[in-house]
Amino acid sequence: MTVPRTVRQEVYDADPDAVVTQSPAWSDALAGRGHRDVSRLYTLPDGRRLVLPLVGRAGLSEESWPYAWGYGGAVVEGGELTVADARLVLDDLRRRPALLRSVVPMPLRGAVWAEAAGADARRVPYTAQVVDLAPGWDELWARGFRRQARNSVRKAERFDLDVRRETGADPDARGLDVFRTLYAQSVDRWAADRGQPLPLARALAARRDRPGQVAAAARALGERCVVWSVLRDGEPVAANVVLHEPGTRHALGWMCAMDTTGIARETLATYLLHSLAIRDACAAGARWFHMGESDAGSGPEHFKRYFGAVAVPYAALRFERLPFSRAEQAARSALGAVSRWRRAS
Known part of the structure; x- marks a missing residue:
C-alpha cells in the first residue's frame, strides 16, 4: 500500500538531514516521467517512523532513485539513521519482487548504508x-x-553578462530554454570528443531527455528548483540547476550545461554561476552544497576544488535478479569500442 502523502511529508519534515530529492514533491516529478510511487514505511523499535522514497516501473524496478534523479535513501524522524535502520530497509528491499531494486544514498550518509549492505x-x-x-x-x-x-x-563580472536567477514557479522563466539549447550543444560536442556517430549520440540523449527531467523538476518543486542562466548579447552561455528547500541543510547542484563555442571559457561564466549558487545556498541556510559526482583527477573534479569542494566516496546499492549491471557495462564497452574505432579510422 502506498505511504500516505501526509505521513511522507511529516517524516521528511522531521529529518534535519533530509534533502529535497527525498520529498513527496520529488516523487511527483518522477511520476510525471512515467514512474509509480511505491515508497515504503517502517516503524523502528524505538517508535520512530522511517520512509524509503521509492519508485517502480511495472514490476521491473524499484529504485530510490533511478540514475540521474539525485539522492534517495531513507528519511527518519529525528534524523539519526543507524546501521541497524539501514539494514532493516535493505533486508526488506532484498525481498521485494522487482527484478532490480536500488538505493542511491545521500553521500554524507553513504558510510552507514555501505556498512549495512x-x-x-x-x-x-x-x-x-x-x-x-x-x-x-x-x-x-x-x-x-x-x-x-x-x-x-571577478573577471566574469567585468563582462556585460545577463545573469538571471529563476525558479520553477516563474511563469515566464527563460532558464529551461537556455538549458535545453546548451544541453543539445553538449551532446554534439560529447559525440565528437568520443568519436560517437552523431545520430546515435542524439538518439541516446533524446531517450535520457535531461531537459525533460529539469522541466518536470521545475513543475514539481516550484521555488525549490532554481535555474541560473547567463546570456551574452542574447546568446546562451551557461545554465545551472540547483535544488534546495530553504531552511534545510543540503543544497544540490543537480544539472548544468555550458556553451561549446568558446564564449563560456572567454567570459568565465561558469565560475560566476557556481559562486552565485553557493552564496545563495549560504543565504538560504544550507549547511552543505553538493556539486555532483566527478571522477578523481578529472577536469570537473579539479574545477570543483576551486570552490572548496572535498571528495566524498560513496556507493549506490543494487539487488539484481538479472545481470543488469553486467549488461550496462557491456553496452558501455561496446560504445567505447565504436568510439575508439571511429577516432582511429
Whole structure:
C-alpha cells in the first residue's frame, strides 16, 4: 500500500538531514516521467517512523532513485539513521519482487548504508564533491575558494553578462530554454570528443531527455528548483540547476550545461554561476552544497576544488535478479569500442 502523502511529508519534515530529492514533491516529478510511487514505511523499535522514497516501473524496478534523479535513501524522524535502520530497509528491499531494486544514498550518509549492505548487494562506486558551508559566505569567499576561483569570478563580472536567477514557479522563466539549447550543444560536442556517430549520440540523449527531467523538476518543486542562466548579447552561455528547500541543510547542484563555442571559457561564466549558487545556498541556510559526482583527477573534479569542494566516496546499492549491471557495462564497452574505432579510422 502506498505511504500516505501526509505521513511522507511529516517524516521528511522531521529529518534535519533530509534533502529535497527525498520529498513527496520529488516523487511527483518522477511520476510525471512515467514512474509509480511505491515508497515504503517502517516503524523502528524505538517508535520512530522511517520512509524509503521509492519508485517502480511495472514490476521491473524499484529504485530510490533511478540514475540521474539525485539522492534517495531513507528519511527518519529525528534524523539519526543507524546501521541497524539501514539494514532493516535493505533486508526488506532484498525481498521485494522487482527484478532490480536500488538505493542511491545521500553521500554524507553513504558510510552507514555501505556498512549495512550484505555481500549480495552490488556496489556502484561514486565520488561526490561537497562544499562545507559552515564558515559562511564571507569566510568561504576569502579562504574556502581558491585564488583561481575568486579571480575568475571577478573577471566574469567585468563582462556585460545577463545573469538571471529563476525558479520553477516563474511563469515566464527563460532558464529551461537556455538549458535545453546548451544541453543539445553538449551532446554534439560529447559525440565528437568520443568519436560517437552523431545520430546515435542524439538518439541516446533524446531517450535520457535531461531537459525533460529539469522541466518536470521545475513543475514539481516550484521555488525549490532554481535555474541560473547567463546570456551574452542574447546568446546562451551557461545554465545551472540547483535544488534546495530553504531552511534545510543540503543544497544540490543537480544539472548544468555550458556553451561549446568558446564564449563560456572567454567570459568565465561558469565560475560566476557556481559562486552565485553557493552564496545563495549560504543565504538560504544550507549547511552543505553538493556539486555532483566527478571522477578523481578529472577536469570537473579539479574545477570543483576551486570552490572548496572535498571528495566524498560513496556507493549506490543494487539487488539484481538479472545481470543488469553486467549488461550496462557491456553496452558501455561496446560504445567505447565504436568510439575508439571511429577516432582511429
